[in-house]
Amino acid sequence: MDIRLPAAVATDDERRAVDRILGPPTTGWEGGERRRVDGHVATGGHAARARRHLLLPVLHALQDDIGWISDGAVGYVCERLVVPAAEVYGVATFYGLLSVAEAPPVAIHLCDDIVCRTAGAKELFTALADTVGPEGSSDGSRTWHRSNCLGQCDAAPAAFVQAAGEGRRTVIRADLDRLAAAPTDDREPAYAVIGDPVLTARFGAADPGDLDAYRASGGYVALRRALEIGPDAVVAIVEASGLRGRGGAAFPTGRKWRAVADTEAAERLVVCNADESEPGTFKDRMLMERDPFAVVEGLTIAGHATGATKGFIYVRGEYPDAENRLVAAIEEAEAAGLLGDDVLGSGFPFHIELRRGAGAYICGEETALFESIEGFRGEPRAKPPYPTTDGLFGRPTAVNNVETLAAAVAIVAEVPGAANTKLFCVSGHVEAPGVVEAPFGVTVRELLTVAGSARPPQAVLFGGAAGRFLAPAELDVPLGYEPPSPPLGSGAVVAFGPGVDMDDVVQRIAEFFRDESCGQCVPCREGTVRQDEALRRLVAGSDERGLIDEIARVMRDASICGLGQTAAEAVTSAIALGLVGGAR
Amino acid sequence: MFGAGGGTSSYEEIEHTDLIVLWGSNARAAHPIFFHHLLKGIDNGARMIAIDPRRTESAAWADLWLGLDVGTDIALANAVGREIIAAGLTNDDFIARATTGFDAYAEAVEPYTLEHAAELTGVPAEAIRELAHAYAKAPTAQLCWTLGITEHHNASDNVFALIDLALLTGHVGRYGSGLVPIRGQNNVQGGGDMGALPNKLPGFQDVADDDARRRFEEAWGCTVPAEPGWHLSQMFEAMERGDLRALYVIGENPAQSEADGTRARRALEGLDHLVVQDIFLTATAELADVVLPAGAAWAESEGTVTSSERRVQRVRRAVPPPGNARDDTDIIVDLARRLGHDWGHPSAEEVWDELRSLSPIHAGMSYRRLEELGGLRWPCRDEDDPGALFLHGRLWEDPPRGPKAPFTPVEHDPPKDELTDDFPIRLTTGRHLDSYNTGVQSGRYRSPRRTGGTIDLSPEDAASLGLAAGDRARITSRRGSVVAPVRIDRSLRPGLAFMAFHYPEDVDTNRLTLDEWDPKSGTAEFKATAVRIEKEA
Amino acid sequence: MTDRHTVQIDGVAVVVEAGATILDACRAGGVDVPTLCYLETLTPANACRLCSVEVEGSRTLVPACSRIAEDGMVVHTGSDRVRHARRMILEFLGAAVDLTTAPELLEAMAAYGADPSRYGAGGGSPRSSAVVDNDLYVRDLDKCVLCYRCVEACGDDAQHTYAITIADRGAGARVATEFDVALPDSACVFCGNCVAVCPTGALMVRTEFDMRAAGTWHEDVQTVTRTVCGYCGVGCNLDVHVQDGAIVKVTSPFDHDVTSGNLCIKGRFGWTHVRAGVDGS
Numbered sequence A: 001m002d003i004r005l006p007a008a009v010a011t012d013d014e015r016r017a018v019d020r021i022l023g024p025p026t027t028g029w030e031g032g033e034r035r036r037v038d039g040h041v042a043t044g045g046h047a048a049r050a051r052r053h054l055l056l057p058v059l060h061a062l063q064d065d066i067g068w069i070s071d072g073a074v075g076y077v078c079e080r081l082v083v084p085a086a087e088v089y090g091v092a093t094f095y096g097l098l099s100v101a102e103a104p105p106v107a108i109h110l111c112d113d114i115v116c117r118t119a120g121a122k123e124l125f126t127a128l129a130d131t132v133g134p135e136g137s138s139d140g141s142r143t144w145h146r147s148n149c150l151g152q153c154d155a156a157p158a159a160f161v162q163a164a165g166e167g168r169r170t171v172i173r174a175d176l177d178r179l180a181a182a183p184t185d186d187r188e189p190a191y192a193v194i195g196d197p198v199l200t201a202r203f204g205a206a207d208p209g210d211l212d213a214y215r216a217s218g219g220y221v222a223l224r225r226a227l228e229i230g231p232d233a234v235v236a237i238v239e240a241s242g243l244r245g246r247g248g249a250a251f252p253t254g255r256k257w258r259a260v261a262d263t264e265a266a267e268r269l270v271v272c273n274a275d276e277s278e279p280g281t282f283k284d285r286m287l288m289e290r291d292p293f294a295v296v297e298g299l300t301i302a303g304h305a306t307g308a309t310k311g312f313i314y315v316r317g318e319y320p321d322a323e324n325r326l327v328a329a330i331e332e333a334e335a336a337g338l339l340g341d342d343v344l345g346s347g348f349p350f351h352i353e354l355r356r357g358a359g360a361y362i363c364g365e366e367t368a369l370f371e372s373i374e375g376f377r378g379e380p381r382a383k384p385p386y387p388t389t390d391g392l393f394g395r396p397t398a399v400n401n402v403e404t405l406a407a408a409v410a411i412v413a414e415v416p417g418a419a420n421t422k423l424f425c426v427s428g429h430v431e432a433p434g435v436v437e438a439p440f441g442v443t444v445r446e447l448l449t450v451a452g453s454a455r456p457p458q459a460v461l462f463g464g465a466a467g468r469f470l471a472p473a474e475l476d477v478p479l480g481y482e483p484p485s486p487p488l489g490s491g492a493v494v495a496f497g498p499g500v501d502m503d504d505v506v507q508r509i510a511e512f513f514r515d516e517s518c519g520q521c522v523p524c525r526e527g528t529v530r531q532d533e534a535l536r537r538l539v540a541g542s543d544e545r546g547l548i549d550e551i552a553r554v555m556r557d558a559s560i561c562g563l564g565q566t567a568a569e570a571v572t573s574a575i576a577l578g579l580v581g582g583a584r
Numbered sequence B: 001m002f003g004a005g006g007g008t009s010s011y012e013e014i015e016h017t018d019l020i021v022l023w024g025s026n027a028r029a030a031h032p033i034f035f036h037h038l039l040k041g042i043d044n045g046a047r048m049i050a051i052d053p054r055r056t057e058s059a060a061w062a063d064l065w066l067g068l069d070v071g072t073d074i075a076l077a078n079a080v081g082r083e084i085i086a087a088g089l090t091n092d093d094f095i096a097r098a099t100t101g102f103d104a105y106a107e108a109v110e111p112y113t114l115e116h117a118a119e120l121t122g123v124p125a126e127a128i129r130e131l132a133h134a135y136a137k138a139p140t141a142q143l144c145w146t147l148g149i150t151e152h153h154n155a156s157d158n159v160f161a162l163i164d165l166a167l168l169t170g171h172v173g174r175y176g177s178g179l180v181p182i183r184g185q186n187n188v189q190g191g192g193d194m195g196a197l198p199n200k201l202p203g204f205q206d207v208a209d210d211d212a213r214r215r216f217e218e219a220w221g222c223t224v225p226a227e228p229g230w231h232l233s234q235m236f237e238a239m240e241r242g243d244l245r246a247l248y249v250i251g252e253n254p255a256q257s258e259a260d261g262t263r264a265r266r267a268l269e270g271l272d273h274l275v276v277q278d279i280f281l282t283a284t285a286e287l288a289d290v291v292l293p294a295g296a297a298w299a300e301s302e303g304t305v306t307s308s309e310r311r312v313q314r315v316r317r318a319v320p321p322p323g324n325a326r327d328d329t330d331i332i333v334d335l336a337r338r339l340g341h342d343w344g345h346p347s348a349e350e351v352w353d354e355l356r357s358l359s360p361i362h363a364g365m366s367y368r369r370l371e372e373l374g375g376l377r378w379p380c381r382d383e384d385d386p387g388a389l390f391l392h393g394r395l396w397e398d399p400p401r402g403p404k405a406p407f408t409p410v411e412h413d414p415p416k417d418e419l420t421d422d423f424p425i426r427l428t429t430g431r432h433l434d435s436y437n438t439g440v441q442s443g444r445y446r447s448p449r450r451t452g453g454t455i456d457l458s459p460e461d462a463a464s465l466g467l468a469a470g471d472r473a474r475i476t477s478r479r480g481s482v483v484a485p486v487r488i489d490r491s492l493r494p495g496l497a498f499m500a501f502h503y504p505e506d507v508d509t510n511r512l513t514l515d516e517w518d519p520k521s522g523t524a525e526f527k528a529t530a531v532r533i534e535k536e537a
Numbered sequence C: 001m002t003d004r005h006t007v008q009i010d011g012v013a014v015v016v017e018a019g020a021t022i023l024d025a026c027r028a029g030g031v032d033v034p035t036l037c038y039l040e041t042l043t044p045a046n047a048c049r050l051c052s053v054e055v056e057g058s059r060t061l062v063p064a065c066s067r068i069a070e071d072g073m074v075v076h077t078g079s080d081r082v083r084h085a086r087r088m089i090l091e092f093l094g095a096a097v098d099l100t101t102a103p104e105l106l107e108a109m110a111a112y113g114a115d116p117s118r119y120g121a122g123g124g125s126p127r128s129s130a131v132v133d134n135d136l137y138v139r140d141l142d143k144c145v146l147c148y149r150c151v152e153a154c155g156d157d158a159q160h161t162y163a164i165t166i167a168d169r170g171a172g173a174r175v176a177t178e179f180d181v182a183l184p185d186s187a188c189v190f191c192g193n194c195v196a197v198c199p200t201g202a203l204m205v206r207t208e209f210d211m212r213a214a215g216t217w218h219e220d221v222q223t224v225t226r227t228v229c230g231y232c233g234v235g236c237n238l239d240v241h242v243q244d245g246a247i248v249k250v251t252s253p254f255d256h257d258v259t260s261g262n263l264c265i266k267g268r269f270g271w272t273h274v275r276a277g278v279d280g281s
């Protein structure tokens, strides 16, 4: 590619950060020393362009080590990866956790989403504004930003801190002192169970860093069985179990695996979607932190069942603890022959690569996730074609949610009740926010009760920001995949007690979508903005219900992806229930 | 090539080929829209190998770039040929049925081992081997070149060396496999079509062909000499000898475009009579006794041009020529009238129809069809003929039709302008994307990319000469000396410098270049000059 | 799979080649479907959603420009849902973007009864104004509908220069160079292939921009003559736009297979040597 490099030159530190991912440059053409032979021969072309997928890891390395991505650094990235400068810039500016403006070493992302803002986040903003300065400003060593839900709703208010050269950390129950100092807590998992635990069975019982403990508690039984009975039988078991995707779309997992297994493609892929960013949702994080081997085993089984020899885990950038657990688990599994060229001596080769998201809710959408891994802006693709035929790198791909994979492990291992259990994330105004494992048929009221909801809530948001507010009667509907159950979405249950300013909450949801739209399609890019504006006017007393409804219709009907299609659900349901504006 | 004066392939084929070999061509800058087709090929999965002394913006797209020393193309090509033979990768069936002279070729290339070629060209043996194997093994391959091959004292030999490779591997005469010279100027191909070659009549009919000549003589009512005329370099020699005393120049600027410009100007000044017909008062026109102002062919007159894929297309008058300027045809017809021949007032279409009646390969190209089909590729023999996508398909017919294609063994012959301690740096010339030839047309719009005339140096040479970007440097060859600002270019290696030739008013590059021309084609050696570079105070 | 597919477009059976899109089918059936980001020479960006149609059995509307027509598909192009979506999309654009140089969109807005004033003044996605940083073309992102055409033309679909990209996301998304440097400092090679595909005049050649500003741009009296570029030997077709005997702009036909509408800097801008040109001297 004929690339015009920016004039600025990378510093040694910046080069080191990039080289940490790519290794040192081997030729003058790649930004290394110009050797004599470089004047007479060079390689590039398809092979060079095929390394584009390393772009996001390289940008992460710069952000991690330097704290921001300069034009000089971009130039070096261009040289190393043969990616044009504008493309690098377009990708870098897509993601919330990457900065292309000079920034101090520490960036604090303070959650002000629906749960945290009702749990003290607002007070923290004032405090930070007083000590550091207004949002986005720097006191020389720190800057701070408001963040969308960080997936720590069980320990609100939460923050996520990027410290250049030191690493990333999560701060739970944040206050000014803890923001400055708090090391990562090794907190006890907040969870509860209705019935017998399956997915949470190892929480608190087995050391998540210990492969032997995992094996001693039933781990890798499923993979052994899968290798024994063969892919076809595994797919049949999963089909028969009725397992459906837990990432929100509830697509039958067996059918998805079958579709990939049935393709003729020589190369197929499996992906674990661990980008969990739906407001009010933190079950996947809990699984990765508490039972990481189950995720690794689940992806291995998915690979075996679909005929894939490679799997990716795309983990949310704000989940450093989960990422560390997964990295350790993958290493241990490799060392134990549970991953590698010959898994358990069966002749089945399977490798897992971990990729980190960079602060974009939309990258949880499966095709946006592909784009992100491939090194592009996380803009969803049109479907069809579907991932099962044209997925990651154009290969047939099975994408599965973390919980889906954990459930599949239990199902293949024939754990009793495995097919009938689900994780819910209960947070907001409840005594004991956390993950609740419960069998299908449970009601929202029961979930709230287990979490110690003292008083009946004013409102319940179900399924995440993309879900909807429940009518009072719906609290007692048995939950499942068929109506009258409301769609399960991500399994989030957020309770708002009396006294919560619901105008504020609903506007925050509208703001969330306005902020997280990828901006690609008109209905969503413009619709989320106009919905937000109309809602503000409605709260201020103007009757905008008709307009909001019209906006909702076009977003639902004509947006490319699920984000735009669901961006009006919560708002319109809140209006219908009289939760916002004068109608209350 | 084998009797047809055009590239064998159409642009569409490069989009569907398996391997693109771009040899001595910076098409990205010089032929940007051809490069679009090439990029489609790459997007469709084609591999590309580039051969060029510089790692140009075109070569930057290649899977493999071979940075040979200037003027060592034949050594490289012969080594590729030898390796293909030695590795048993020749297309024996094709060689047997469609070619002649293989044994002599094999013998001639035998000394060009990979190691020997590596010494001659500077390119590592392994890379030469990879080129050979890739070309021979590719199901289809397009071999493209431009001035990097032809602006040498042995230009024709360079081309033969490449043709030989296509014959060895059967990469010609099939969809996706061909030999593609891309024309530097908008109607060089059309000039050839019309017989503006010393040895050809319109339609590439040989002047020595009695039948062909007779048809023209009948149509034109005059005798057509059977001996070839002079090509450009021969004309200049004739001027210097005093054998050529009067010159009629149409749309050329030899005072600035000829290698060794000082010498060219002197020759033009020595003429008894010089007529220049051009849209500008060029440097050549300034020397003329009579200047005939003409309209810009592409926007101010009617007619046809032929592109590098042999496609004849219509040009049309969008605006009238300014002031006293007139259509080229009108000027010529008027001139004929003054000389006593009344050719009437033919329209462009009538002129074209006469051509169609005399040139079989253009016979099917009526104006109506050219309009409707957006142009036609020759040969197009009648009005039902869709024109030819590619040439020489006959070589694959069973049995092959027409004459067999001959191998033409050629020998490496280094550039005439030798590198010595006094002239240690190899200067090569080329084009910039936003400029064209001597800049008379392109110099008039305001390109944000125009760098003007610079001397481009490798970072290493600049450092050792104590030159920084923007410094003024004096460049001296055995023929002349110019001053130009320095540009640092990482695509150059130590010992190799580059200048464009678009800015003769500022930096007259051709004062430096060598007027050593190829006896077969008449092109001059612009690409290889030995120079000394010094900091200018 | 058969080679031909039959689809019902508004109740009429239309037969198309396998691989044809719903839009192809609609056009074959003589049914008008408005488009904005779609262009024959580019990969569908799927961004504007103006071509949305209703396909029976599909939960959401479907973009006609990129959805492959399947045998037996039943398509409605004029249903209430379809008309509502189109009206809203046009309204959204009309409320956020200066469409004064996009007459086709203004017509479509009138046809669909779009009323951008409903959203009040201000608000919407933030935009900036005209950037004049070179002599050849102007960018006025206030007129940009983010159709992605320019980015595609500069990138994978034609030029492969990748000088421009979409930067930021959501409402902040915009066409930009790296770090928003001026075009002459970017990788731009001034081919103008982005300008050629821009549907709204957000990208405009400098002659047209200046003449419009001076009130002297009169498309109705302009003639367009097809010819061939006078520079290199590739044979690019040019459409020469002439007003009052002077060249005012050069474009290339999208339906000619040599250029597919693309040119290089010389072909698109290097015409001022023709003395009659407005810039000539």
Ligand SMILES: Cc1cc2nc3c(=O)[nH]c(=O)nc-3n(C[C@H](O)[C@H](O)[C@H](O)COP(=O)(O)O)c2cc1C
Pocket (backbone or CB within 6 Å): A244, A245, A246, A247, A248, A249, A250, A251, A253, A273, A274, A275, A276, A277, A278, A361, A362, A363, A364, A365, A366, A367, A399, A400, A401, A402, A404, A405, A561, A562, A563
């Ligand atoms: C805006 C958006 C965000 C999403 N985020 C996630 C996510 O964070 N995790 C997830 O598993 N699925 C997410 N999904 C759903 C995925 O697209 C996909 O359906 C899922 O990963 C498939 O896995 P499953 O079948 O196991 O649920 C998201 C979808 C949309 C539209």
Ligand code: SF4
Pocket (backbone or CB within 6 Å): A362, A379, A380, A516, A517, A518, A519, A520, A521, A522, A524, A525, A559, A560, A561, A562, A563, A564, A565
């Ligand atoms: S619906 Fe929204 S998030 Fe999805 S593609 Fe369109 S703009 Fe992007």
Ligand code: SF4
Pocket (backbone or CB within 6 Å): C153, C154, C159, C161, C162, C163, C164, C187, C188, C189, C190, C191, C192, C193, C194, C195
């Ligand atoms: S002029 Fe050409 S290179 Fe420049 S931005 Fe437009 S398409 Fe890209």
Ligand code: SF4
Pocket (backbone or CB within 6 Å): C143, C144, C145, C146, C147, C148, C149, C150, C151, C175, C194, C197, C198, C199, C200, C201, C202, C203
């Ligand atoms: S500048 Fe024009 S072509 Fe580019 S996205 Fe905007 S409207 Fe489309």
